[in-house]
Amino acid sequence: MPVVLYTCLLWLSISGLSTAEKHNSFTHESSRSPHRGLAPTNTDFAFNLYNRLVNLNPNKNILVSPVSISTALAMLSLGPRGQTGTRLLQSLGFNYTEASEAKIHQDFQHLSRLLSQSDMSSSMSLGSIIFFDQNLKLEDSFLEAIKHYYGSEAFAIDFKDWTQASRQINTYVESKTQGKITEVFSDPSDLAPFMLFNYIFFKGTWEFPFSPENTREEDFYVNETTTVKVPMMVQSGLMGYLHDSVIPCQLVLMDFVGNGTIFFILPDQNQMDTVTAALSRDTIKRWDTLLTKRQVNAHIPKFSMFDTHDLKEVLPEMGIEDLFTGQSNFSGYTQDDSKAVKVIHKAVLQLDENGIVPVATKRASRFARSEELTISFNRPFIVLIYDDITWSSLLMGKIMKPA
Structure with a gap:
């Protein structure tokens, strides 16, 4: 039975x-x-x-x-x-x-x-x-x-x-x-x-929401031959960032109101398999140690x-x-x-724009505008979502093509 x-x-x-x-x-x-x-x-x-x-x-x-x-x-x-x-x-x-x-x-x-x-x-x-x-x-x-x-x-x-x-x-x-x-x-x-x-x-x-007014259509490069249009959310502010010198990827860390944390991981071109194979508890601990705050202009697909x-x-x-x-x-x-x-x-x-305030606000930062880094998740990427208090893996995803 x-x-x-x-x-x-x-x-x-x-x-x-x-x-x-x-x-x-x-x-x-x-x-x-x-x-x-x-x-x-x-x-x-x-x-x-x-x-x-x-x-x-x-x-x-x-x-x-x-x-x-x-x-x-x-x-x-x-x-x-x-x-x-x-x-x-x-x-x-x-x-x-x-x-x-x-x-x-x-x-x-x-x-x-x-x-x-x-x-x-x-x-x-x-x-x-x-x-x-x-x-x-x-x-x-x-x-x-x-x-x-x-x-x-x-x-x-x-x-x-x-x-x-x-x-x-x-x-x-x-x-x-x-x-x-x-x-x-x-x-x-x-x-x-x-x-x-x-x-x-x-x-x-989100602790700091994306403004719907900033969301606009952009290209998402599924692979070398396929490109699709996706609504891309845009937010600028001070956030956790790392360009890993060991694993070929960049990542940003973002927070929700409460205990939620999300890693957005962008593998280098054609390096998704390498990054996926490197994911482990030790990798997350290392990233947690190496992440630094900096002014980032992040483009994240809404899907x-x-x-x-x-x-x-x-x-x-x-x-x-x-x-x-x-x-x-x-x-x-x-x-x-x-x-x-x-x-x-x-x-x-x-994944959408909503946050605790309905208006778009620029977060204050001690960094000058010239130091702002732009990172666009416009090709396949990984998301890891955790509960901070219990360190529980609420969600893991590989987004090859946002729908």
């Missing part, structure tokens, strides 16, 4: 530019923050996952929410008995000599609460929902555990009535995501008797995009095989026989 794990980044609406003030202690493990207990392991998993997805789709846009997937897989590990759940957590990178299984779930519980109660909570919602066939009997211990650690709920659905089942699911998800997702499943073949739908809705607000992944293509390569081999013991979920798992991840991103 298949199990669908549907982890979905529902919406990410970004809008503004940052002074890069918050990055100073962003990745420094020396701070030993109690809020970052999962950060090293989750970040290593995030870059491993991202690199593998990029390798599977070399010429396509990639968008993925690593912390959403880590959390969903950790929650899934509560169900299987025997070695299946243990191996799943170990495949995520956790070491039982450093933390017990109970401690790992407690840390995820703490992480979920921090993200939901942060000063971004007014513009972000996240969680997991289980929809299961009404003929199944879910184990009470599993339901209690996912509620306790992950705040998740389970709802029985009559999957034989496709019209009614899809209406129930879509209505519930729409209510949980502030109306940003109105249709989860559009085809009966998408359904399975047990589905875990994990979501995050984030509407970031919306979504991406969907069947993670069966990538998770076995990362050691997460039990979910797909039919050898797993899933009796901890339900009294019925469940052997195979389907894991689907969907991410949606919208």
Whole structure:
């Protein structure tokens, strides 16, 4: 009986530019923050996952929410008995000599609460929902555990009535995501008797917004033979900047109101693969150390995009095989026989101008106008979006062609 794990980044609406003030202690493990207990392991998993997805789709846009997937897989590990759940957590990178299984779930519980109660909570919602066939009997211990650690709920659905089942699911998800997702499943073949739908809705607000009046059409060079017109947002101000002398790229760091931080990474011409392969926790730490503030005139495409992944293509390569081999013991979920798992991840991103003030303002700077550097993200680039407090990888994306 298949199990669908549907982890979905529902919406990410970004809008503004940052002074890069918050990055100073962003990745420094020396701070030993109690809020970052999962950060090293989750970040290593995030870059491993991202690199593998990029390798599977070399010429396509990639968008993925690593912390959403880590959390969903950790929650899934509560169900299987025997070695299946243990191996799943170990495949995520956790070491039982450093933390017990109970401690790992407690840390995820703490992480979920921090993200939901942060000063971004007014513009972000996240969680997991289980929809299961009404003929199944879910184990009470599993339901209690996912509620306790992950705040998740389970709802029985009559999957034989496709019209009614899809209406129930879509209505519930729409209510949980502030109306940003109105249709989860559009085809009966998408359904399975047990589905875990994990979501995050984030509407970031720039500390320093882009002015819509400055947005204008510019060329975006998809490759050597393809050029498209895109609406390009423009902002000038003091922000974090680095021209890396080791990895062939430039990057700027921008902040949202609250805990959000975004890296915009522009590889040198034809160096996307080199930069992608170099992405790691150590690279981010090095960038965090080397970034300096300077006056920058940044041109960022305004666009919306979504991406969907069947993670069966990538998770076995990362050691997460039990979910797909039919050898797993899933009796901890339900009294019925469940052997195979389907894991689907969907991410949606919208990047626009919105910020905390409605007017265009030039940020004061001690730098002279002649020192201003212009950087245009007018060719394929990378975005990395983090929560500063927990160092969680909210979103990673490779934008080959803004839509």
